[in-house]
Amino acid sequence: MSISHIEHIGIAVKSIDEAIKYYEQVLGLKCYNIEEVKDQKVKTAFFKVGQTKIELLESTDPEGPIGKFLEKKGEGIHHIAFAVKGIEDQLKQSESKGVQLIDKAPRKGAEGLDIAFLHPKSTFGVLTEFCEDKKLK
Amino acid sequence: MSISHIEHIGIAVKSIDEAIKYYEQVLGLKCYNIEEVKDQKVKTAFFKVGQTKIELLESTDPEGPIGKFLEKKGEGIHHIAFAVKGIEDQLKQSESKGVQLIDKAPRKGAEGLDIAFLHPKSTFGVLTEFCEDKKLK
Numbered sequence: 194m195s196i197s198h199i200e201h202i203g204i205a206v207k208s209i210d211e212a213i214k215y216y217e218q219v220l221g222l223k224c225y226n227i228e229e230v231k232d233q234k235v236k237t238a239f240f241k242v243g244q245t246k247i248e249l250l251e252s253t254d255p256e257g258p259i260g261k262f263l264e265k266k267g268e269g270i271h272h273i274a275f276a277v278k279g280i281e282d283q284l285k286q287s288e289s290k291g292v293q294l295i296d297k298a299p300r301k302g303a304e305g306l307d308i309a310f311l312h313p314k315s316t317f318g319v320l321t322e323f324c325e326d327k328k329l330k
Numbered sequence: 331m332s333i334s335h336i337e338h339i340g341i342a343v344k345s346i347d348e349a350i351k352y353y354e355q356v357l358g359l360k361c362y363n364i365e366e367v368k369d370q371k372v373k374t375a376f377f378k379v380g381q382t383k384i385e386l387l388e389s390t391d392p393e394g395p396i397g398k399f400l401e402k403k404g405e406g407i408h409h410i411a412f413a414v415k416g417i418e419d420q421l422k423q424s425e426s427k428g429v430q431l432i433d434k435a436p437r438k439g440a441e442g443l444d445i446a447f448l449h450p451k452s453t454f455g456v457l458t459e460f461c462e463d464k465k466l467k
Contacts (some may be wrong), residue, residue, distance in 0.1 A: 194358030198380025202339065202410060204456055212454045219427050220412070221331030242412070243335025244381040268455030270407040273339060275357070275379070290356050317349045318405030319341055 194283060200276040200306075200324050201239075201246035205259050206268050209238045209251040216240055216247065230303050235259050237303045248274075248303065272310070274322035280307050283323055287311060299325070331420060337413040337443075337461050338376075338383035342396050343405050346375045346388040353377055353384065367440050372396050374440045385411075385440065409447070411459035417444050420460055424448060436462070 206212040209227070216222045222240040229236045234257025238249040250271060252260035262271055277283045280299045288294055295310035302308035302324060311321040343349040346364070353359045359377040366373045371394025375386040387408060389397035399408055414420045417436045425431055432447035439445035439461060448458040 194356065196357060196359065196379060199336070199339070199382045202336070204454070206454050215452075215454060219331065219424055219429055220333060222333065242333060245336045266403075269450070270410065270456055273407065287356055292356055313406070315352075317341070317343050317352060319407055 194286065195278045196275045197278070198276050199245045200274045200322075201248045202270060203248045203250055203272040203274065203322070204269070205250050205252075205262050205266075205271040207251070207263060209236055209249045212249050213238055216249070222247070226304070228303050229253065232300070233258060233302070239304070272320040272322050274308070274324050277323045277325055280309060280323050280325040284309055291315065299323075331423065332415045333412045334415070335413050336382045337411045337459075338385045339407060340385045340387055340409040340411065340459070341406070342387050342389075342399050342403075342408040344388070344400060346373055346386045349386050350375055353386070359384065363441070365440050366390065369437070370395060370439070376441070409457040409459050411445070411461050414460045414462055417446060417460050417462040421446055428452065436460075 213224050224238050224240055226239040234254040236251045236253055240247045250259045252263060254260055284294055293312035293315045295312050299307040299309045306324045306326050308322055308324045313320045350361050359379060361375050361377055363376040371391040373388045373390055377384045387396045389400060391397055421431055430449040430452045432449050436444040436446045443461045443463050445459055445461045450457045
């Protein structure tokens with residue numbers, strides 16, 4: 194496995210407008226991008242914190258994954274995303290070691306990254322994302 | 331506010347011995363430190379991932395904070411810790427902006443850091459830690 198760093202931490206919020214105020218005015222971070230990911234039924238807001246990003250996730254559909262998460266668990270940390278090289282191989286390797294995959298093949302996520310999720314049942318309760326920026330060589 | 335990076339992500343697990351196997355054998359990270367924090371009733375295991383650390387937290391007492399978290403929510407991400415400069419001032423500034431503090435003054439955490447927690451009620455559901463390594467100048 195070749196994880197270089199934590200690419201981002203995904204946090205589910207009811208309203209990104211409200212949460213952005215806290216991240217900017219209290220924590221002093223700067224929102225540099227707001228983007229809708231229709232496939233995931235979310236609106237996202239990004240902040241850089243050193244090498245890592247915080248990705249706020251607001252649901253655009255109560256039946257989407259973040260809508261369901263918010264209903265069940267309320268606002269809070271949703272997932273951790275690790276930056277990997279060779280995401281297809283990393284998924285295969287993880288599956289061969291007994292990890293249950295949510296995505297058997299990568300798909301497009303926010304910011305043009307290739308992303309795939311591992312099931313929290315086999316990752317000690319942590320919804321875990323692999324992501325790769327194939328624009329970087 | 332002067333946040334430089336995410337110092338660590340705290341993850342509650344039932345058994346650090348079991349979870350270490352996943353982080354090492356599947357994710358390829360290396361546990362470099364295991365430490366008991368008696369004050370917090372936890373045993374911790376640390377992994378470096380780029381600039382950030384993953385801190386696994388196993389409860390040593392069902393009445394401690396991680397014991398209660400595990401009983402209520404199960405295994406999963408417990409908190410995010412931001413590295414700050416001047417932790418006392420950052421706490422005061424946050425409180426003046428309406429954030430409810432769990433720790434009004436810093437105390438000693440794992441790895442000799444000064445730490446303090448903000449209440450998730452005022453941080454959009456994310457248990458948030460500030461920490462400062464006063465050995466670094």
